[in-house]
Amino acid sequence: MELTGTVYITGHKNPDLDSICGALGYAALKSRLDKTNTYEPVRCGHLSESTKRILNALGIIPPKYMKDVFPKVKDVCLTTDTRIEADAPLTELAKTFSDENPSVTPIYENGQFFGLLSVDDISTWFMSKLKKNGAGLKVPKIKDLMRTQEEPLQMTDFFEEAKLSLSRSKKRGLAVFDGEDFAGFVTRRCFLKAPRYNVILVDHNEPAQSINGIETANLLEIIDHHRLDPIKTDMPIFIDSEPLGSTCTIIYRNFIRSRLKPDKYTAKILLTGIMSDTLVLTSPTTTPIDIESAEALAKICEVDAYEFGKTMYSYVERLAAQDLTAAVLSDFKKYREHGVKFGIGQCEVTTLEDMDEYKEKLLSVMSDVKERKGVDWAVVMVTDVMTQRSVLFMTEHPAIKHLQYRGMEPGIMDMPGVVSRKKQLLPEIIHALGV
Ligand SMILES: [Mn+2]
Numbered sequence: 001m002e003l004t005g006t007v008y009i010t011g012h013k014n015p016d017l018d019s020i021c022g023a024l025g026y027a028a029l030k031s032r033l034d035k036t037n038t039y040e041p042v043r044c045g046h047l048s049e050s051t052k053r054i055l056n057a058l059g060i061i062p063p064k065y066m067k068d069v070f071p072k073v074k075d076v077c078l079t080t081d082t083r084i085e086a087d088a089p090l091t092e093l094a095k096t097f098s099d100e101n102p103s104v105t106p107i108y109e110n111g112q113f114f115g116l117l118s119v120d121d122i123s124t125w126f127m128s129k130l131k132k133n134g135a136g137l138k139v140p141k142i143k144d145l146m147r148t149q150e151e152p153l154q155m156t157d158f159f160e161e162a163k164l165s166l167s168r169s170k171k172r173g174l175a176v177f178d179g180e181d182f183a184g185f186v187t188r189r190c191f192l193k194a195p196r197y198n199v200i201l202v203d204h205n206e207p208a209q210s211i212n213g214i215e216t217a218n219l220l221e222i223i224d225h226h227r228l229d230p231i232k233t234d235m236p237i238f239i240d241s242e243p244l245g246s247t248c249t250i251i252y253r254n255f256i257r258s259r260l261k262p263d264k265y266t267a268k269i270l271l272t273g274i275m276s277d278t279l280v281l282t283s284p285t286t287t288p289i290d291i292e293s294a295e296a297l298a299k300i301c302e303v304d305a306y307e308f309g310k311t312m313y314s315y316v317e318r319l320a321a322q323d324l325t326a327a328v329l330s331d332f333k334k335y336r337e338h339g340v341k342f343g344i345g346q347c348e349v350t351t352l353e354d355m356d357e358y359k360e361k362l363l364s365v366m367s368d369v370k371e372r373k374g375v376d377w378a379v380v381m382v383t384d385v386m387t388q389r390s391v392l393f394m395t396e397h398p399a400i401k402h403l404q405y406r407g408m409e410p411g412i413m414d415m416p417g418v419v420s421r422k423k424q425l426l427p428e429i430i431h432a433l434g435v
Helices: 017-033 049-058 090-100 119-133 159-169 247-257 264-277 288-301 305-314 324-329 359-373 398-402 421-434
Strands: 002-010 038-043 104-109 112-118 173-178 181-187 196-202 218-224 238-241 332-337 340-349 377-384 389-394 406-409 412-416
Touching (some): 002 017, 017 196, 017 264, 264 305, 288 305, 332 421, 359 389
Parallel strands (some): 218 238
16 A cells, blocks of 8 residues: 655755755656655754754755654544534434444544444444343443443554554554544554555665665655665666766756756755765766756856855854764764774864864764764764865774874874765775775
8 A cells, every 4th residue: 555645755864965955856856747746855864053054044944854654553544524422322323333334433422532432342232231131121322332442542653563552452443643632543454554655765775874664665766876775676666876976966967857947946955965965066076967067056046156155165153163072973974894893974164274172172072972883983074165175083093003194183184185085085994994
């Protein structure tokens, strides 16, 4: 059973600007191409302070947070217009059960939900009375028929857990509440087949980086620029994976391929994603296609691409004024090579001149990060996007002496020209670990 009508588009956990803008931009394209479904951009993680600031300053509304795509009780919950009051004559109940043949029906008292009454409850009552009294049976009140109620479910309860609760309860149905309010009910039929959310992944393809419950979803498409290690699918799906600098570049090219021009707002969103993932078109991951796409988008926005990128970074608060732990953890990736578990964070800044203000604190923050993330070695590159120079702050590790960078102070190294974690720093670290 597919949940028809809505397709969720999500980037990865710890969403960066490419993931956020990719989800927004691709939803805008899909909405124009397909009018029969609703494409809803979402994010499966919280925004970092810097991302929030940039989006806010640019007037881009972030997608709403979605915790997971596990099927829920709300996806199968039933409602009925039939309202039977507990003090109604039994004939009304008889009419409902003979006309509509429900397996359960909600009973109300003074307009408030009172309990669920099932066809089993009714027959059980009559059978036991008939056994005792035979022909001398008195007509019961609705309340007399009602047996002990089970704990109601919540709309947000997981489908699989609710299914278990119902099968353990031996009841035909369970009431469903939305917080304090009665919302409907579920019967055994509701649980014959688990519903599946429709999902499109942008800027990632590995299930471990994806929204929780992705393995239970109906994966429709992947739009990405990372190494491929995707989840198994039941059906063939559309994958657009290209080794470009930004997912937003790939999305822009899909606009072109569909002969559509992004509107100004969407162009700004895509340009933001490209400028951020390519560090204003300077990262070694940048391709001529990224530059060409950024310039075309800048033209729609009536701005200069490079100026736009630099202004965008100027909205980020100075690192010295930020919560350093949060800044490191907002973009921290874990690796394991040569038997060593290590993690690399990256923070983008617009100057390294104020480094003295935070260097000692950042080194101690890295020790905390090392403990919290359970790694043997924690490093963070602070990258100046204006001068394409990074400074590396690290916890102690024997591999440091094999790094080809100039040491500035214990645990701090200078990396002029190094801006890419993936293409420059990571290979160097792996090399140092292997010496
Ligand atoms: Mn990306």
